Amino acid sequence: MTIEPVDTSYSRISPEQRALRARIAQANPTRGQRALELTLFGVFAVTIAVCAIALFAINSRSYKEVPNRFAAGLASGRANVLLISMATIPAADAKSNDEVIVNGITLLSLKPERQQAAAISIPPDLWVRVGRFGAHRLGRADVLGVSSGYPGEGTGLLSDTVASVTGEPVHAVIRIDDETLASTIDALGGVDVVVAKKFYVWNVRKRFGVGVRHLNGERAKWYISPFVGGPQGTPQARERRHQQLMLAMLAKLATAPEPVRARFAKMHHTHEGRLTASTNLSLRDFDQLLGALRSTPAIRQVSLSPALETFEVRAIHDSGQVLRPRGKDYAEVQTIVRGAFEQGQSVALAPALASAATAAQTVLTIEPAASQKSK
Numbered sequence: 001m002t003i004e005p006v007d008t009s010y011s012r013i014s015p016e017q018r019a020l021r022a023r024i025a026q027a028n029p030t031r032g033q034r035a036l037e038l039t040l041f042g043v044f045a046v047t048i049a050v051c052a053i054a055l056f057a058i059n060s061r062s063y064k065e066v067p068n069r070f071a072a073g074l075a076s077g078r079a080n081v082l083l084i085s086m087a088t089i090p091a092a093d094a095k096s097n098d099e100v101i102v103n104g105i106t107l108l109s110l111k112p113e114r115q116q117a118a119a120i121s122i123p124p125d126l127w128v129r130v131g132r133f134g135a136h137r138l139g140r141a142d143v144l145g146v147s148s149g150y151p152g153e154g155t156g157l158l159s160d161t162v163a164s165v166t167g168e169p170v171h172a173v174i175r176i177d178d179e180t181l182a183s184t185i186d187a188l189g190g191v192d193v194v195v196a197k198k199f200y201v202w203n204v205r206k207r208f209g210v211g212v213r214h215l216n217g218e219r220a221k222w223y224i225s226p227f228v229g230g231p232q233g234t235p236q237a238r239e240r241r242h243q244q245l246m247l248a249m250l251a252k253l254a255t256a257p258e259p260v261r262a263r264f265a266k267m268h269h270t271h272e273g274r275l276t277a278s279t280n281l282s283l284r285d286f287d288q289l290l291g292a293l294r295s296t297p298a299i300r301q302v303s304l305s306p307a308l309e310t311f312e313v314r315a316i317h318d319s320g321q322v323l324r325p326r327g328k329d330y331a332e333v334q335t336i337v338r339g340a341f342e343q344g345q346s347v348a349l350a351p352a353l354a355s356a357a358t359a360a361q362t363v364l365t366i367e368p369a370a371s372q373k374s375k
Contacts, residue, residue: 104242182217
């Protein structure tokens with residue numbers, strides 16, 4: 001008598017179901033099923049590769065930097081360099097972090113072959129459409145660019161927004177925070193500015209009287225401080241002081257020793273992961289920029305204020321006074337920018353590179369044409 005071995009393992013699956021599963025496991029896939037499997041595997045592999053390339057690209061140094069097109073600007077006959085100054089706003093309490101804001105924006109345009117230059121002030125409080133992020137103050141583009149991973153980060157988004165508003169391409173960028181500003185001006189032995197009207201900086205309790213004033217690094221920070229009340233605290237007065245100081249500093253850099261110029265061209269500071277001081281100009285490009293300023297007998301200092309008006313904005317993300325074009329679009333603004341070299345009066349720069357008194361620290365406003373006024 002033969003005794004059958006007994007399977008002592010317990011299973012809820014019946015012998016018939018186990019037999020069916022065994023047949024399914026032994027079944028060979030059809031040609032169509034195999035092709036589908038390979039296709040899905042290929043799509044998955046390509047997706048992983050694309051994600052890896054994208055992750056590498058957005059974290060690469062070249063993606064986070066604004067391209068330097070200064071040579072292309074010179075070749076086209078007009079090179080535009082965006083000067084951005086950053087200010088640090090102290091925290092209200094010990095638990096909060098200091099805030100860094102865009103304090104001033106100047107588009108410095110050069111036509112070296114014609115020995116012409118123009119400094120065009122662009123208010124950070126200009127209410128504009130910032131890419132796909134909707135309407136914001138122009139200065140907010142710097143923060144939005146960092147948080148969104150925009151090419152060139154905050155500097156890239158701010159540069160592209162300025163280009164869309166002015167109708168002029170931005171070929172290079174110089175951004176400087178108050179720490180770098182102070183150290184650079186101290187390294188230059190200070191700069192001279194002409195104070196046209198007295199003003200008071202209330203957060204540090206400092207006064208600036210009328211006349212030629214020699215500024216060290218610390219006083220230079222106060223000079224363009226946003227904490228100024230009264231008539232000299234208006235956007236127009238603030239942009240005048242910003243323009244004065246930037247041009248005075250560049251004028252001193254134009255005659256500074258190479259180590260000072262090289263240190264400025266290589267500046268790189270961050271605040272909580274946000275870039276606050278840098279330039280995409282090489283030392284050679286920077287020297288070309290300073291050389292163009294040295295050879296320019298006059299510079300036009302331009303404000304967009306004749307084409308702008310003040311209004312109150314009440315948005316979820318912002319509120320208060322901002323600026324906008326008087327018309328429905330930026331046509332008048334772009335007319336001013338395009339004709340900055342031909343309109344208004346010029347200001348003597350040579351030999352004013354060494355003298356702020358002859359550098360005529362007065363912003364010239366370009367009045368709209370008669371046809372534009374009648375609109």
